[in-house]
Amino acid sequence: MLAIVGGKVYTITQGIIEDGTILVENGKIKAIGEDLDVPADAQVIDAQGKFITPGIIDAHAHVEIWEEGIGWEGMDVNEHTNPITPQVRAIDAINPEGLGMRDAVKGGITCIWNAPGSGNVIGGHGVTMKTYGKVIDEMIMLEPSGIKAALGENPKGYGRRGKMPATRMGSAALMRETLLKAKKYLAKIEKANGDEDKMPDPDLGMEALVKVLRKEIPLRVHCHRHDDIMTAIRIAEEFDINISIEHATEGHKVVEELAKRNIPIVVGPSLTTRSKPELRDRTLKTPGICAQAGIKVSIMTDHPIMQVRDLHLAAALAVKYGLSEADGLKAITINPAELCGVGDRVGSLEPGKDADIVIWTHHPFDIMTKVEKTIVNGEIAYSRCCDNENCCR
Amino acid sequence: MLAIKNAKVITITNGVLERGTVLIENGKIKAVGTDIEIPGDAQVIDAEGKYVMPGLIDAHTAIGLKEGGMRWEGDDHVENTDPVLPHLRAVDGFNPEDVALQDAIEAGVTTCGVMPGDANVLGGIGFAVKTSGSVVDKMVVAEVGLKGALGEQAKRMTGGKRMPATRMGTAAVLRQSLLKAKSYAKKLEKAKENPDKEPDRDLKMEALVKVLNKELPLFVHAHRADDIMTAIRIAREFDVKLVLVHAYEAYKVTRYLKEYDVPVIYGPNFSARWQVETRNLREDTPAVLAQEGIKMAITTSHPSKPVMLLTFCAGLAVRDGLCREEALRAITLNAAEIMGLADRLGSIEPGKDADLIVLDGDPLHLMTQVEKTIVNGEIVYSSCC
Numbered sequence: 001m002l003a004i005v006g007g008k009v010y011t012i013t014q015g016i017i018e019d020g021t022i023l024v025e026n027g028k029i030k031a032i033g034e035d036l037d038v039p040a041d042a043q044v045i046d047a048q049g050k051f052i053t054p055g056i057i058d059a060h061a062h063v064e065i066w067e068e069g070i071g072w073e074g075m076d077v078n079e080h081t082n083p084i085t086p087q088v089r090a091i092d093a094i095n096p097e098g099l100g101m102r103d104a105v106k107g108g109i110t111c112i113w114n115a116p117g118s119g120n121v122i123g124g125h126g127v128t129m130k131t132y133g134k135v136i137d138e139m140i141m142l143e144p145s146g147i148k149a150a151l152g153e154n155p156k157g158y159g160r161r162g163k164m165p166a167t168r169m170g171s172a173a174l175m176r177e178t179l180l181k182a183k184k185y186l187a188k189i190e191k192a193n194g195d196e197d198k199m200p201d202p203d204l205g206m207e208a209l210v211k212v213l214r215k216e217i218p219l220r221v222h223c224h225r226h227d228d229i230m231t232a233i234r235i236a237e238e239f240d241i242n243i244s245i246e247h248a249t250e251g252h253k254v255v256e257e258l259a260k261r262n263i264p265i266v267v268g269p270s271l272t273t274r275s276k277p278e279l280r281d282r283t284l285k286t287p288g289i290c291a292q293a294g295i296k297v298s299i300m301t302d303h304p305i306m307q308v309r310d311l312h313l314a315a316a317l318a319v320k321y322g323l324s325e326a327d328g329l330k331a332i333t334i335n336p337a338e339l340c341g342v343g344d345r346v347g348s349l350e351p352g353k354d355a356d357i358v359i360w361t362h363h364p365f366d367i368m369t370k371v372e373k374t375i376v377n378g379e380i381a382y383s384r385c386c387d388n389e390n391c392c393r
Numbered sequence: 394m395l396a397i398k399n400a401k402v403i404t405i406t407n408g409v410l411e412r413g414t415v416l417i418e419n420g421k422i423k424a425v426g427t428d429i430e431i432p433g434d435a436q437v438i439d440a441e442g443k444y445v446m447p448g449l450i451d452a453h454t455a456i457g458l459k460e461g462g463m464r465w466e467g468d469d470h471v472e473n474t475d476p477v478l479p480h481l482r483a484v485d486g487f488n489p490e491d492v493a494l495q496d497a498i499e500a501g502v503t504t505c506g507v508m509p510g511d512a513n514v515l516g517g518i519g520f521a522v523k524t525s526g527s528v529v530d531k532m533v534v535a536e537v538g539l540k541g542a543l544g545e546q547a548k549r550m551t552g553g554k555r556m557p558a559t560r561m562g563t564a565a566v567l568r569q570s571l572l573k574a575k576s577y578a579k580k581l582e583k584a585k586e587n588p589d590k591e592p593d594r595d596l597k598m599e600a601l602v603k604v605l606n607k608e609l610p611l612f613v614h615a616h617r618a619d620d621i622m623t624a625i626r627i628a629r630e631f632d633v634k635l636v637l638v639h640a641y642e643a644y645k646v647t648r649y650l651k652e653y654d655v656p657v658i659y660g661p662n663f664s665a666r667w668q669v670e671t672r673n674l675r676e677d678t679p680a681v682l683a684q685e686g687i688k689m690a691i692t693t694s695h696p697s698k699p700v701m702l703l704t705f706c707a708g709l710a711v712r713d714g715l716c717r718e719e720a721l722r723a724i725t726l727n728a729a730e731i732m733g734l735a736d737r738l739g740s741i742e743p744g745k746d747a748d749l750i751v752l753d754g755d756p757l758h759l760m761t762q763v764e765k766t767i768v769n770g771e772i773v774y775s776s777c778c
Contacts, residue, residue, distance in 0.1 A: 068665055069672035099666060271663070271705075273461055273696035274492065280462030304665030313705075313759070320760050367708040367759040 001025045002378060003038045004357065007047030012054055012333050013348040020052070024355040027378035032349055047359050050372060053329065054349050055110025055356030056364075058311050059266045059336030060220070060246055060300035063114055063131070064098035065090055068304055074098070078119030083158050083165060084178050086205035088124035090114050091143055094136050100308055104131040105382045107309025108358035108371040111141065113340045115148040118222040118246075121155045121165060121174045123148035125208055126220065128340040130356075132376040145341040146244070147212055149175065150222035151231055153278050172231050179239045182209035217341065218242040220266075224249035224278035233257060244339055246300070249282050252289040264296040264339050267331075269306035270314045287331060288322025297327065298336040316365035328365065354378075394418045395770060396431040397751065400440035405447055405726045405740035415445060417747040420770035425741050438765070440751055446721070447741050448503025448748030448768065450728035451703050452537075453612070453638050453658045454695040456494060456505045457487035457522070457529075461696065467491070471512050473550050476557060477570050479539055479604075480596035481517025483509040487529045493700055497524040498774045500701035501750035501763040506658075506732055508540045508638075511614055512550040514557065514566045516540040518600055519612065521732050523748070525766075525773040537732040538636060539604050541567060542614040543623055545670045564623050571631045574601030610634035610733075612658070616670040618642040625653055636731055639694065641671055644678045647685040656688035656731045659723075661698040662706050662713075679723065680714030690728035691720070708757040717757060 067074025115126030159166020337347025460467030510516015729739030
């Protein structure tokens with residue numbers, strides 16, 4: 001048994017415990033509270049004066065699918081041979097040994113939604129995964145936990161190679177056609193009613209999209225501009241599916257539209273420049289404005305666009321520009337956990353949940369903060385042994 | 394006349410004044426201290442509880458050259474048609490309407506070094522610019538350096554169609570250019586006695602002669618330690634002033650940076666490691682460089698990282714071991730010194746340009762907001778109204 005004693009504990013869902021104790025057993029949180037008895041045989045971590053949060057969750061990243069420190073050899077983020085690739089799976093391209101994954105653990109990021117890029121209209125399977133482990137298969141929490149899709153400038157890149165889509169109209173048409181095809185595929189399955197002879201020819205992409213049509217998982221649509229957001233909403237309503245808006249750079253312009261439909265958004269990456277026209281109206285106020293209206297806001301790094309380990313600072317900047325501190329913490333814990341289909345397992349400190357815990361030297365929104373310890377599944381995955389940043393790598 | 398009173402004044406060169414006053418006249422700092430009389434006709438800013446410090450300086454950006462909210466239409470950063478273009482002038486590609494300039498002003502960045510080329514072996518002359526203004530010619534402070542590049546980008550720029558395709562090629566192209574300029578400079582010298590021997594004017598050579606005469610330093614983009622050493626080798630061969638830019642692996646060769654007195658414009662210090670040559674980005678490098686006594690400015694290298702995050706970069710360096718005073722110097726006076734502008738910029742001293750910012754808290758604190766930005770004595774940004 002592991003006991004974390006002392007420290008200011010941010011449970012996220014059950015308030016703040018000023019001087020808390022957390023008991024961990026068999027990879028799960030066993031108990032949490034102010035005056036818990038610590039069993040004599042427990043390994044005790046003294047967290048006096050420290051800040052404790054659940055493991056941080058990055059709702060949208062490409063960690064080590066787009067590998068760091070090597071060139072094209074490690075670039076596996078966009079299968080840019082076809083704008084519709086629902087059959088491809090992020091898990092087949094993730095290098096768990098890469099620099100970014102190690103940094104994630106070091107930065108207190110214990111869980112990520114790791115997904116294909118935004119080059120394709122339908123990009124493929126995203127995975128909700130832990131960041132600590134040797135092989136991806138043991139790190140998977142839920143897969144697919146969402147299908148990546150994209151509107152706006154990026155997928156239009158196909159037009160330059162003489163292929164559809166070359167316009168926003170083209171992207172929308174391809175998305176519709178693909179969902180229509182999946183709808184027919186689903187109809188055939190339902191009609192077959194278990195009769196193998198009547199089943200459609202197996203199609204990996206269609207099977208993934210059937211999960212979307214059945215609302216088992218969301219279509220997670222990359223949109224920056226508000227007109228692209230409205231296109232995503234239009235198509236979602238036509239096909240009666242759940243979506244999230246990824247990036248939502250102009251989310252603040254269509255707050256009511258998002259709020260009345262309960263569409264979650266994942267904002268970011270914020271520590272970057274406005275490198276293209278669809279980012280021109282980017283403001284760090286978007287998370288605050290949207291959360292105020294009741295929209296469920298998560299914050300992403302979009303690693304490596306912004307480094308995964310800096311997620312807490314992206315949330316801090318959102319707080320600087322109007323998001324409440326509580327919503328800022330939710331945006332990197334429970335909100336992404338729920339969006340990524342694992343809200344019952346991670347995202348808050350509660351008995352029965354996975355023991356994914358971060359011990360910080362300062363409040364996570366203080367720029368001076370460092371991670372003291374990252375605990376994943378009850379195991380100490382990272383421990384800062386001294387002030388030499390590179391000693392503990 | 395403008396007076397800022399009751400402020401916590403971070404002068405950079407003369408410590409921190411509690412309840413200090415800064416007097417500004419004709420765009421310059423007239424006086425700074427704790428017992429300064431404010432003339433009756435002065436416009437007074439009561440900065441009770443606030444911090445005042447010099448306007449921030451980012452010595453290496455492409456602000457105005459690689460504009461925000463645009464793709465190729467606003468990208469005038471790298472003239473990638475020839476590896477040797479020392480005669481380009483960043484001032485000719487600078488758009489004062491780049492949206493990032495407003496970000497800079499609101500974040501308290503009052504001067505930027507604007508450098509062309511990240512890929513050309515010789516990319517052109519960069520200049521320092523005040524971030525407030527509508528016409529570049531009125532915003533220019535001075536030419537500050539000739540930009541060069543070593544490493545991956547330099548050898549990739551031509552796509553192998555011509556030299557350089559290797560690090561050897563890059564070094565050879567740089568040497569050959571400097572050698573050619575040296576003989577051009579000799580001809581110019583001879584022509585002083587005999588005007589008939591005046592060589593034909595050559596803009597490329599004229600730019601390089603400025604480097605050979607030490608009027609301008611060579612700003613060399615380099616990441617890897619071996620590229621840094623190549624830059625030092627060539628700078629010594631031709632006896633030119635060298636400034637290193639980015640220099641992620643500078644921590645490996647501090648001994649030589651120290652020995653040859655080479656300053657470093659370091660950064661951005663938080664970034665994904667996009668290339669092989671950036672693989673060894675370490676967060677403690679600013680602390681190591683300062684500890685070894687190397688003159689260092691911290692840069693966002695905008696738009697690599699947004700210029701508005703300059704204090705954020707300095708704050709991260711402090712988190713990772715740099716002392717606070719050094720961090721503040723690295724985004725003010727050190728940047729001014731490396732650009733040769735310390736007589737005008739980088740600290741709050743009488744006679745210097747009145748580029749100041751008023752903050753509602755510690756400048757390195759993430760939640761601190763800039764309340765006022767003053768450039769050349771004019772209030773160009775006020776957060777409240």
